Amino acid sequence: MPAEKVALVRAINESLRKALETDPKVLVMGEDVGRLGGVFRATDGLQKDFGESRVMDTPLAESGIMGTAIGLALRGYRPVVEIQFDGFVFPAYDQIVTQLAKMHARSLGQIKLPVVVRIPYGGGIGAVEHHSESPEALFAHVAGLRVVTPSTSSDAYWMLQQAVQSDDPVIFFEPKRRYWDKDEIATEAAPNLLHKARVLREGEDLTLVAYGPMVKLCQQAAVAAAEEGRNLEILDLRSVSPMDFDSIQASVEKTRRLIVVHEAPVFFGSGAEIAARITERCFFHLEAPVLRVGGYHAPYPPARLEEEYLPGLDRVLDAVDRVLAF
Template sequence: MVKALNAGLKRAMGDDENVLLLGEDIGKLGGVFRVTEGLLDEFGENRVLDTPLAESGIVGTAIGLAMNGFRPVCEIQFDGFVFPAFNQITTQLAKMTKKHSGAVSMPVVIRIPYGGHIGAVEHHQESPETYFAHTPGLRCISPSTPNDAYWMIQEAVRSDDPVVFFEPKSRYWQKGEVDFSEHGAELHVSRLVRPGSDVTVLAHGAMVTTALQAAELAASEGISLEVVDLRSISPVDYEPILQSVRKTGRLIIAQEASGFVSVGSEIAATVAERAFYSLEAPVLRVSGFDVPFPPARLEKSFLPDADRILEAVDRSLVY
């Protein structure tokens, strides 16, 4: 996924000279995860800018650049570091276009490596997507495969609205085929990734791989799980989700983030509203617990795994 994101950014910058990259250590170092490696040599220091350690300044500068015709792509080094820029993102970036009755567009991408599974220290393994999905004016997406990462980062750069691009850092080293043709992945479309008949499992980001692992284990016991990749956190593409639920009659939503007032909560409520008569069991959620993200040694106790998804499957099937 790292190489796919790098290739996607490189193509976006080659296609449009107004695309700029901003972030901490993204130039000579190539970023902590090497997503921007080599881009400084390719495009120069006027388009790949190493910034001070000031996330509010990064996003504030990007807003000014966007107002002057550029398409800035900001890298937030780790998920927990985005909060110093929270005011800029939610009170300025998200509202600027509406405030000017559409006369000002905000083509800003904010890349955030997020989630756990890497054994990192405090503020390096959080899942803050709900904060931004809750904010009108922001588009929030999360790829789960290298192919999606390659195409979705380009679509995000082309968007005239601000996009918060959540990159599941635990899948940075996951390999997969990338289709470099002109038929890329659309930005706000949910996708069926494994057909099944008994229970639908909906996930996004790193949890898609976990859901697929659960589906393999369930298949060995004669249970057929259908896995849907959310892909777009906001706006949500509900039709593939509802089609799946109407077929299976059951839905489990898996996410790394804590469960209370979360993306999973919103989707569960909406599915209950729009597909109530198709449900054979309550919508169940499998999530991180409602506590601050624990020290690295305890992360496996906090993060959902295939076993926790399968436990929810068992509960769903007893109804």
């Protein structure tokens, strides 16, 4: 990768290109991924360079796409499936939950399904119904799946590499509102990048935990809080399942306060699991309840109302005020 700032969507494109070059068993498949290059151009130019047998346009049938990918994986291939939008994944949910996630355990470890399911997710782009969802908790609840999401171009590039190389099925959520955010690509991947959280900002007063599209929002909140003399630590989870609870615990033991931020609804969201685990682990360190900031328990609204639905700077800073008031 060049030493320049690269958009997250281009980093994904370059990562897929690298995977296709490295391993002839890697295939890319999905709706409009070939000639069009994907609706977000994440696969732009790949079919031209690798051919229709490696980068395949599929029918508009997510269940069929997933079933085909599972069959290819059983024959030794490493399919990378693109689900065009987050809300379109549900026709494939049956295949993902009943086959993709369970085949390894069902065969007592004899069968591996190295399938990567790429899903652009989240809001912030003014899309129509079924084009903006945050279903990560639905997949994290299913044993047998790895569920990850990058927040930067560098993480997107290297995490996708490691996802393709994994023998376990990986649900790879891509924050579509961050597709055009740019940063430099690291020259090499950190060890265990796929499931290791990272501290983006050191702090002492409070820990903000986020992943995917909300990491940038938390960085903005930390800058705003610093103007009032508050020093917030930011932890980018990278992985929703498995989750790096050790890193969260280490941060909370230092700051003694925790806020979890995600776009998905707070009700039964991944933040609830974090709050419960950290309350168990850090009960004698916490000086305030763990708070969660997320979407409302309601269907995703029309585009003109999404900014009212999605967590914003004011909602995060309000939670900061409430936690620090204890």
